[in-house]
Amino acid sequence: MSEPILQVNHLEKSFGSHEVLKDIHFEVRRGEVISVLGSSGSGKSTLLRCINMLEMPSGGEIIFEGKPVSYRPKDKNHFRSRVGMVFQSFNLFANMSVYRNCMIGAQIVNKRSKEEADALTMKYLKAVGMSEFRNALPAQLSGGMKQRVAIARALCMEPSLLLFDEPTSALDPEMVGEVLDVIQDLARSGMTMVIVTHEMMFAKDISSRVIFMDKGVIVEEGEPRQLFENPQQERTKEFLSRYRR
Amino acid sequence: MEFPTTFFGWVFFLVQRYYKDFLRGLGVTLELAVIGTVLGCILGFIVGMIRSLPIDKGSSKPWQFFVRVLQIIAAVYVEVIRATPLMVQAMVLYYGTMSIWGIDIWSFHAGIMVMSVHIGAYMSESVRGAIGGIDPGQMEGGQAIGMSYGQIMFHVIMPQVFRNLIPQIGNTFVSAIKDTSVLNVIAVTELYFAARTITGTYYKFFETYIIISVIYFVLTFTVSRILKLLEKRLKGPENYELVKEETEEA
Ligand SMILES: Nc1ncnc2c1ncn2[C@@H]1O[C@H](COP(=O)(O)OP(=O)(O)OP(=O)(O)O)[C@@H](O)[C@H]1O
Ligand SMILES: [Mg+2]
Numbered sequence: 068m069s070e071p072i073l074q075v076n077h078l079e080k081s082f083g084s085h086e087v088l089k090d091i092h093f094e095v096r097r098g099e100v101i102s103v104l105g106s107s108g109s110g111k112s113t114l115l116r117c118i119n120m121l122e123m124p125s126g127g128e129i130i131f132e133g134k135p136v137s138y139r140p141k142d143k144n145h146f147r148s149r150v151g152m153v154f155q156s157f158n159l160f161a162n163m164s165v166y167r168n169c170m171i172g173a174q175i176v177n178k179r180s181k182e183e184a185d186a187l188t189m190k191y192l193k194a195v196g197m198s199e200f201r202n203a204l205p206a207q208l209s210g211g212m213k214q215r216v217a218i219a220r221a222l223c224m225e226p227s228l229l230l231f232d233e234p235t236s237a238l239d240p241e242m243v244g245e246v247l248d249v250i251q252d253l254a255r256s257g258m259t260m261v262i263v264t265h266e267m268m269f270a271k272d273i274s275s276r277v278i279f280m281d282k283g284v285i286v287e288e289g290e291p292r293q294l295f296e297n298p299q300q301e302r303t304k305e306f307l308s309r310y311r312r
Numbered sequence: 313m314e315f316p317t318t319f320f321g322w323v324f325f326l327v328q329r330y331y332k333d334f335l336r337g338l339g340v341t342l343e344l345a346v347i348g349t350v351l352g353c354i355l356g357f358i359v360g361m362i363r364s365l366p367i368d369k370g371s372s373k374p375w376q377f378f379v380r381v382l383q384i385i386a387a388v389y390v391e392v393i394r395a396t397p398l399m400v401q402a403m404v405l406y407y408g409t410m411s412i413w414g415i416d417i418w419s420f421h422a423g424i425m426v427m428s429v430h431i432g433a434y435m436s437e438s439v440r441g442a443i444g445g446i447d448p449g450q451m452e453g454g455q456a457i458g459m460s461y462g463q464i465m466f467h468v469i470m471p472q473v474f475r476n477l478i479p480q481i482g483n484t485f486v487s488a489i490k491d492t493s494v495l496n497v498i499a500v501t502e503l504y505f506a507a508r509t510i511t512g513t514y515y516k517f518f519e520t521y522i523i524i525s526v527i528y529f530v531l532t533f534t535v536s537r538i539l540k541l542l543e544k545r546l547k548g549p550e551n552y553e554l555v556k557e558e559t560e561e562a
Contacts, residue, residue: 121452123369138370140460148458158453162471164552171467172457203552217453224457 069097072132072228072259073118073150079126080110080117087113089283091127095228095261100254102270102291103263105280106306111263114280115230118261119152132227148176151221155233157213159205165192165216166201169223177224184223191219195249211242215249222253229253231262267310271295279303322519330510337506338527340420344495344502345488348427352488353481355428356435361465362386363436364443368461386436393433399494402426406498423500427492431484438480442473478546482539486532503527 073095080088087110095101103111116122118129120136120143129136136146160168166188173184192198195215205213214234221229234250235243247269253260254273264270270277270291277294279287279302287294287303298304316325327334363386367376393401406422417425446469454464493504507524511517 119456121455140368140371143370144455144458144460146458147456152456154449154452154456156449158447158449158456160450160453160468161447162468162475172459175463175467176458199554200552201555207552220457 074130077127081125099275101261102274102277109280110283151226151229153231157217169220173223187223191222195219210238211245214246229260333506337503341502344492349485351428352431355432359436360439390433419499423495
């Protein structure tokens with residue numbers, strides 16, 4: 068087995084007195100695709116946001132490439148440049164073209180030359196099938212297109228880990244496929260990913276491991292076939308049965 | 313010398329006799345309004361951004377303390393200016409600088425300072441509101457690719473804030489043209505001051521103030537029309553062109 072990229076050790080997160088994450092413990096190895104399942108409010112987004120430091124954990128430790136992460140602004144920004152995040156709501160920069168959205172990180176964060184940034188941008192816009200639309204503004208695109216651009220923007224940073232928070236939940240049903248296809252291609256290319264999703268078939272298909280969360284704890288973790296077809300925990304069975312009608 | 317006997321006769325007479333003074337007053341008014349709006353907006357953007365700074369728990373303690381202090385100073389400035397009349401601010405600044413520091417500033421400079429400080433306070437509130445009104449996802453999108461707070465503000469948030477505030481900046485300029493009239497209390501020779509001086513000779517108050525009313529009206533009316541046109545221009549293209557895929561190079 069390859070070395071772990073990310074280790075989450077006894078992670079805790081509370082909002083006031085509300086404990087949203089309790090003793091979360093797992094690791095991500097290079098090349099793995101991990102799906103995180105769980106009902107609404109179980110803390111999946113909060114988990115990703117803690118990993119990406121959009122939220123400050125209340126306890127525990129996150130170890131990235133062997134070193135505990137630091138919350139000093141400089142270290143935080145560096146860490147985030149190595150770990151991409153794709154949001155449910157896309158969060159593309161509204162004032163920039165598709166092209167600028169992808170270029171800017173490579174140029175001003177990773178300090179790439181204009182030529183290098185351009186090459187990366189064109190490579191990944193092509194990979195997600197959006198290079199023709201590079202002069203468009205985000206507001207002029209459909210949801211599926213926006214999400215593909217958001218994925219390209221994350222890829223232009225050449226991250227060693229990509230986090231997805233329900234990347235297809237804000238999309239019309241007919242656009243879900245195009246985004247899942249892009250993620251599938253990424254999985255084939257060996258990208259390490261953690262994906263929060265409600266797309267069960269997709270999760271079963273693409274993941275090397277599946278994590279099921281409920282009420283802020285990891286209830287069960289395992290190979291997709293094992294977890295989907297032979298869940299060990301009552302709560303997992305109950306959750307999965309709601310998706311199999 | 314024959315004096316006019318009708319209202320229009322007097323208006324005509326005064327315009328003919330004093331048009332140079334009216335124009336000079338108009339010039340000073342415009343100068344005050346333009347410079348005051350520009351400096352006021354710069355000040356307003358700086359103060360608005362300071363007041364919107366989040367305090368990052370991961371940053372160093374001295375920095376956090378510094379930001380807090382800066383924010384308190386900014387808040388006091390905004391509240392004091394918004395709670396006092398412009399005319400009083402003009403008096404305080406003009407006579408204050410004179411009696412406290414013994415500096416005898418030229419009243420035109422005092423006028424510019426008052427206008428800028430006044431506009432800055434109001435503009436900072438608009439800027440703060442506009443920053444708060446930007447979807448938090450814009451900030452998170454930038455954070456997710458490792459951009460620093462400053463980079464996100466400069467490249468993502470402030471361009472959007474600025475665009476949203478263009479109409480507001482236009483309105484501010486139009487109000488500034490009218491507000492300059494109170495600066496006559498510190499002897500700034502703007503349009504209203506010019507009118508006041510002119511009435512001192514013939515005591516034709518109504519006629520004189522009608523003349524400057526017309527000037528103010530024409531001025532603000534044209535300026536607002538021009539700004540409306542500019543706004544439309546700045547909106548940018550509504551469409552984009554698909555980029556044809558160039559065939560693979562050899
Ligand atoms: N900023 C916040 N302040 C207070 N409570 C919060 C905050 N963010 C999340 N929570 C709470 O934390 C809990 C977990 O939220 P989270 O968004 O992580 O759930 P989720 O598993 O992603 O759900 P969903 O499937 O609906 O996206 C919820 O009860 C939510 O109300
Ligand atoms: Mg969520």
